[in-house]
Amino acid sequence: MNTTEADPAREMLRLAEADPARLTAWAADVTAGARAKGDLILESIAERALGIAAVHLYDLRTATGHLRAAIRLGRRARSPATAAEARIRLAFVLSLSGRPHQALREIDTALPDLQGTARARADAQRAAVFNHLGRLGDALACYRAAVPVLRRAGDHLWLQRVLSNRAIVHGYRHEFSAAEADLREAQELCRELGLDLSLAIVRLNLGWVSAVHGDIPTALSHLDVAEERFRTLGTHQLGWLLIDRSELLLSAGLVAEARAAAEEAVEELQRRNRVIGLPEVRLLLARAAILQGDHERSLQEARRSVVEFGRQRRREWSVLARFVVLRSEALRTPGDPALVGALERSATALAAAHWPASAVEARLLAAQTAFDRGATARGRRSLEEAARRRLHGPALLRGRAWQAEALLRMDRGDVRGAATAVRAGLRVLDEHRATLGATDLRAYGSQFRAELAAVGLRIALRGGRPERVLTWAEQARVSHLLTRPARPPDDPALAATLTELRATVHEIQDAREAGRDSAHLVRDQISLERRIRDHCRRRPPVRTPANRPVPVALLRERIGDGALIEFFQLAGRLHAVGVVAGRLRVESLAPLAPVRDLIDRIPFALRRLTGRVPAASRSAAQAMLRDAAAQLDAMLLGPFMDAVADRPLVVVPSGPLQSLAWSVLPSCSGRAVTVSPSATLWHAAAQARDAGGHIMAAAGPGLPGARAEAETVASLHGAPCLLVGSGATADRVLDALDGSLLAHLAAHGRLHATNPLFSSLLLADGPLTIYDLERLHRPPHMVVLAACDSGRSVVRAGDELLGLSATFLELGAQTIIAPVVSVPDAETAPVMVGVHRLLREGHSAAEALARAQQAGGKDAMAASAGFVCMGADTTLPLQGGQRGAKAML
CATH class of the missing domain: 4.10.860 (DNA Excision Repair, Uvrb; Chain A)
Incomplete structure (x- = not known):
């Protein structure tokens, strides 16, 4: 006799947790048979199992109908225990429907009729409701009562549910070892019992705990497995999964993706009537909207969550929601005199409700507001409370707490101690980032790092020593580009x-x-x-240790008689530190807003100069370009140009300057200008050892003149590697790029603003993306990208750059020539050919580009002005050979 025949009741309850779709078909037959035999208890259990299955497959109304029917049948059978067990499952459904207190009343009603194992199940269900309410201590007390009883009774079906739910409580309390131990045991029990759906839920919870702990790759792996199983089983758990995914993406700085996942979760939860989850996901939406500067949407969603949490009487969650409202209001109207007290009260309430990260955030905001209003003592108290979390907890929490400690020491006049605290916090955040294998995760997660490094910059500026300012400016931008990737295994x-x-x-x-x-x-x-x-x-990280900020003495030595200007932002203002012939100077330049406005005018004016346009339009565009360039020149370079004179120049941009076409500035016209993401990266590229390699040229489809351009470049250098037409496939181009001395790529370029790693060059068989480039064994030493926007990057906090040129630099290329604006394809070829002629004659890359731009005159400005030389300025060997590239300033 099989298990189903021997104990159909037990098998139905198991299938409801394992494969609810199978259960639904079978339980209908069992119900009909039980009804025919007058077996009211079996019929009640069948209705209970159908109710459990309906939670996963259908909607909560259907589940409620089955469970109420199970209660009625239990009463008719004069089996109070059977009715009570159905009632405790009804309590869970009521809690999901947004009625947790009604759920607790249902459990209280059931308790007198339950003993032993059944009583333990009621305690476990009560704990799950307490978890929804945010009453973590009460939940743990119930779990402590239930788990030993379920273990002794061998009730593994309920034990796996209890362990999985208890892990969530441990996760909220940052007891990660305990959470993972519960989930690993629950996982084994699910496998032993064949509970496929419950196993997927355990993987979902493992993903959430890993995310809270800060292990993003592991969290993503668990969530992906859970999603695959949910879809295979046809269950409706995706709303919870989307909530967890949104929270994870938000913690990683992927704000747009997090907001999209949260909006999808709202729709899913509303469709499935999972009311209990709606205010939680609205909070995620509000937090994402804050980070995107959408304060109206943030306030709207946060206020709705306050109302919904209040309706559900979830006090601990209401505390968090009210803080998000307060934070949104503070950003929209920062001058409110009552703000300090409100934030202080909010921080205290958040700590009591077990929201440590938000409590630290509230205290930092309260301190900043208090200092702004002259309430120094109150500000210090808030910082002292926040700083207490700096030694324990997830990395992001400790990083923020170290920021509070640094601000506190700075206020006390302990400048050295403040700098030490900043470095300690950066070390915590950098160790966390070292656990990330994906380029975008490392780049997008730099928001807190940038804020902490800004504290170090303020300390350095107050001290007035240019060497320290430069060191901290570098520390603030020592980005993922400086952590040279080890090539991942073949995949x-x-x-x-x-x-x-x-x-x-x-x-x-x-x-x-x-x-x-x-x-x-x-x-x-x-x-x-x-x-x-x-x-x-x-994928796990496979990277070499990051380059530390270059010591100023070494930078001076490498620059020699040349000049380097590094720009940085602080409190909405642009500053710069210059190193000219070994002497350092710091200048406060201009507010960011007008600089950004002037930079935006340049690509617009260059586009107006393209092709056949009326004389009046061309004249207006030229006037706009001259005016914007002159103003930018005076703002950015004016304070340094007396000292710079005619020296070659290295610029390290920041923020909007990353997309500036430097050659349009009067001071840069005809000058060898090299652009680098950081002085450290420039120094590493400039001192790289010579290496040999071949020269290759390739042309993509649909670009007028690209083939002729590639052929001319290959002919100039005597390059045997020429890929054009159908031969210019992604794999062949990638093979040719590997280990090359010089690579010229003429193709349509695309900067993917929302998914930067899908930025690409269009080749014969489709796009060559950054994901493809990351598979290179050895990067080219010099790359010329004759492709629109291929020099432009998506810029994240801390001047983290994501784009084609940035990727080549990250991989170890020494020099890139590429446009930071859209360029007219047909008019670009003569400029590129001119650059290569000059390279062949022995000119350095920056000098060749400057001469080619100047030789074209005003008529070729639209085609040439957008190109910049990035990385380090290098020359090619004057004759073929295998001598490699020589580094120049």
């Missing part, structure tokens, strides 16, 4: 998916040219991009 799955993506993009282009519908192909492209992105985010 056939990634390579195959990238090939599939290229084929799909190629099909989309063919369909659009033929006038066919391509919507289904675009959906395939989005799905493939997500698979690639998530696959890479899950």
Whole structure:
């Protein structure tokens, strides 16, 4: 006799947790048979199992109907225990529906009829409701009562649920070892019992705990497995998964993705009537909106969550929601005199409600507000409370607490101690970032790091020593680009998916040219991009130690008689430190807003100079360009130019300056200008050892003159490696790039603003993306990218850069020549050929570019002005050979 025949009641309850779809079909037959036999108890248990299954498959109203029927049947059978067990499952459904206190009343009603193991199940269900309410201490007390009883009784079906739920409480309390121990045991029990759905829920909870702990790759792996199982089983758990994914993405600084996941979660929870989760996800939406500067939406969602938490009488969660409202209001109207007291009270309430990270955030904000209003003593008290969390807890929490400690020491006049605290906090955050294998995760998660480093910059500026200012400016931008990636192991799955993506993009282009519908192909492209992105985010780090900020003495030595100007932002203002012929000077330059406005005018004016335009429009564009360039020149370089004179110049931009076409500035016209993301990166590239290699040129499709340009470049250098037409495929170009001395790529370029690692060059078989470039064994030493926007990057906090040129620099290329604005394709070829002629004659890259730009005159300005020389200025060997590149300033 099989298990189903021997104990159908037990099997139905197991299937409800394992495979609810199978249970639904079978339980209908059991119910009919029980009804025919008059077996009211079996019929009640069948209705209970159907109610549990309905929670996962259908909606909570259907689940409620089955569970109430189970209670009625238990009463008719005069089995109070059977009715009571159905009632405790009804309590769970009521809690999910946003009625947790009604759920507790249902459990209280059931308790007199329950003994032993059944009583332990009621305690476990009460704990789950307390968890929804945020009453973590009460939840743990109930779990302590329930778990030993369930263990002794061998009730593993309930024990796995209890352990999985208890792990969430441990996670909120930052008791990560205990949480993981519970989940590992629950996972084994699920495997032993064949509980596929429960196993997926355990993986979901493992993902959440890993995310709270700060282990993002592991969290993503668990969430992806859980999502795959949920979809396979056809259950409706995606709302919870989307909440956890949104929270994880937000912690990683991927704000746009987090907001999109939160908005999808709201729709899913509303559709499934999971009311208990709605205010939680609204809080995530509010937090994401704050980070995007959308204060109206933030206030709207935070206020709605306050109302909904209040309706559900979830006091601990209401505390968090009111803080988010307060934070949004503080950002919108910072002058409110009552703000300090409100933030102090909020911080105290947050700490009592077990929201330590938000409590630290509230105290930092309260301290800042108090200092702004002259209430120094109150500000210090808030910082003292926040700083107490600096030694324990997740990395992001400790980093913020070290920031509070640094501010406290600075206020006390302990400058050296404040700098030590900043360095301690940066070390914590950098160690956390070292656990991330994906480029975008490292770049996007720099918000807190940038804020902490800014404290160090303020300390240095107060001290007035330019050497320390330069060191801290570098510390603030020692980014993911300085952590040279070790090439990841060969990944056939990634390579195959990238090939599939290229084929799909190629099909989309063919369909659009033929006038066919391509919507289904675009959906395939989005799905493939997500698979690639998530696959890479899950991989463990395989990176070498990061370069430390270059010592000022070494930087002076390398610059020699040249000049370097490093820009940095602080409190909405642009500053710079100059190193000219070994002498350092710091200047406060201008507010950021007008600088950003002037920079935005330059690409607009250059576009107006492209092609055939009326004389009046061309004249207006030229006037706009001259005016913007002159003003920027005076703001950015004016204070340094007497000392710089005619020296070659290295500039280290910040913020909006990252996309500035430097050659349009009068002081840079005809000058060898090199642009680098940091002085440390420039120094590393400039002192790199010479290495040999071949010269290659390639041309992508659909670009007028690209083939002729590539052929001319190859001919100039006597390069045997020329890839054009159908031969210029992604794999062949990637092979040719590997270990090359000079690479010239003429192709359509695309900067993907929302997913920067899908920024690409269009080749014969589709796009060559940054994910492809990361597979290179040895990067080219010098790269010329004759492709629109290929020199431009997405700029994140701390001047973290994501783009094609930034990737080449990160991989170890010494020199890049690429445009930071859109350039007219047909008019670019003569400029590029001119650059290569000068390179062949022995000119350095920056000098060759400057001369080619100047030789073209005003008529070629639209085609040439947008190009910049990045990295370090280098020369090519004068003759073929294998001598490699020589570093120049």
